[in-house]
Amino acid sequence: MSFLNEDKQVIAPLYGKVDIDFVKGEGSYLFDAEGNKYLDFVAGIAVNALGHQNEGIKKAVVDQMDSFNHISNLYPNYPQIELAKLLLKVTGFDKAFFCNSGTEANEGAIKFARKYFNRKGENNRQKIITFVNSFHGRTFAALSATGQPAIREGFGSMPADFVHVPWNDCAALKAEVNKDTCAIMFESLAAEGGVMTLSKEMVETVNTLQKEFGVLVIIDEVQAGLGRLGTFLGFEKYGLKPDLATLAKGIGGGLPLGAVLLRQHIADELKAGDHGTTFGGNPVACAVGASVVKQIVEGNLMKNVEERSAQIRAGLAKFAEQYKFIKEIRGAGLIVGVALTDEMPVGNVITAAREEKLMVLSAKGNVLRMLPPLNISAAEVDEALEKLGKAFAKVAG
Ligand SMILES: Cc1ncc(COP(=O)(O)O)c(C=O)c1O
Incomplete structure (x- = not known):
């Protein structure tokens, strides 16, 4: 059989x-x-x-399993810290949050963006703009963000205030952004959606709207990040300055690992208990992540x-x-x-x-x-x- x-x-x-x-x-x-x-x-x-x-990945798994396999997020875990240092150094972000998958990374980023404005007393900032045919994951907020109605069908009500505009349609994006907008969220290259690159005009429009309206930019690097576009994160290629970036897929070298990278102004508005995960930042996955990042950068x-x-x-x-x-x-x-x-x-x-x-x-x-x-x-x-x-x-x- x-x-x-x-x-x-x-x-x-x-x-x-x-x-x-x-x-x-x-x-x-x-x-x-x-x-x-x-x-x-x-x-x-x-x-x-x-x-x-990959020999480096195999060694990282065995070495980490020889010390401990899991200790929870109740204690600092050194493989997590080491991976965070590597990621922050190569990307210029200020803080990292670890989870297990792309959809979780996007859920985290969406929650951090909403919480950021909540702590600043701007509860009107709920709207998150994403793109038609985008793919951000299968859990509820990421699914709501995903610009493919067919995969939402039959699952009942979705988290509200997600709006989808056509890819590279600057006018449609401008028409949606105002002082009630929380974030613009998109992939640095729309992979599942048809392998679509960002236009220069779109990049300029996002950069302008970010400055003009104080709207946050969340870049989904789950598929395009980790060197796959020829820069460590895809957005570097296009000259964007996202407030939050999400990673998964390649970072775990085959083990489940995701991450959200945050600028300091976002991290400043977060407190213990705002978000969390049992497995996120698992020491074995993070040890592998560190090996992957080192091999991509140093190699x-x-x-x-x-x-x-x-x-x-x-x-x-x-x-x-x-x-x-x-x-x-x-x-x-x-x-x-x-x-x-x-x-x-x-x-x-x-x-x-x-x-x-x-x-x-x-x-x-x-x-x-x-x-x-x-x-x-x-x-x-x-x-x-x-x-x-x-x-x-x-x-x-
Ligand atoms: C750009 C992008 N974001 C998010 C996801 C969701 O990741 P995961 O399947 O790990 O939840 C994917 C998966 O294909 C993806 O390509």
Whole structure:
């Protein structure tokens, strides 16, 4: 019996899963039970920033488990402090809060933003503006923030005062922001929503509104952060100055870990008991996080991200000349999107790529998405392009 058959018997039916029995990962590759070797350009949906079986991560887990596995947030926990110091040094933020996932990081940031204005006596500041097709998570406030009505359907009333404006629509954003606005919240690159980059005008508009109305800016770096766009956090690429940034996915190197980074003015308005979590900042996850951050920064992986990105895009540009169904090449760094015409469903390309032993995924709007590990090699990118070329040729017929 395949894993998928067993999965169907015992796991809640919330995902459309592919019928492959993965049993091992190594670097940028996954292996199934039959010994097939797949090049992994999904990387656990941007989680495995350093691929599988990274030695630094393994050592961090074992070393930390040798001292203690969990002590709660009732006491200072040194792996948390060490990771916070690394993150604050590389990002310029002032304080960190740790949690376990992207949605929790966004819940935290939303709560901190609302509490900030509450403590300042501005309870009118409730409205949080996010973008159409954005993705911020599946818990209630993050779901309310997410600009995809379909995934809210049937779950009853949502936290109020979330407004969604079209991506890069400066006029629509300006029309919504006033003295009752709490925050503007968005991804530094809308990944799930179709691999959409921020326009220069949008960045300028956000910066202006932040100054003019004192509205907070929350940047969701859950998918685009941790070096994936070629800068440590994605917003650095665009010249934004967010008050809060949220992280998850890559930071845990495969373990559940999320973080909110705060500027001092936000941290100044928070008190013990305002928010909390049992597992958030788990010592083992944080020890791994410290190893991941050190490897990205000290290993100069962001340079590799830029080089491999250029290599992938050059290869894709050739495919675009060859195949009419390729509409546009999108993205930045190692979030690469290929927008396809309606005649070529992205699922067909994903299936064909899988038959060539290349794992890729989709994004909204018939877009093929690639999220390789940040330490992917030039030879592995060549291999991926060769496999993708065969997949395109197959679907082209
Ligand atoms: C930009 C962004 N924010 C938030 C989330 C939610 O993260 P999690 O699934 O860890 O809750 C995701 C997940 O895909 C994401 O891509």
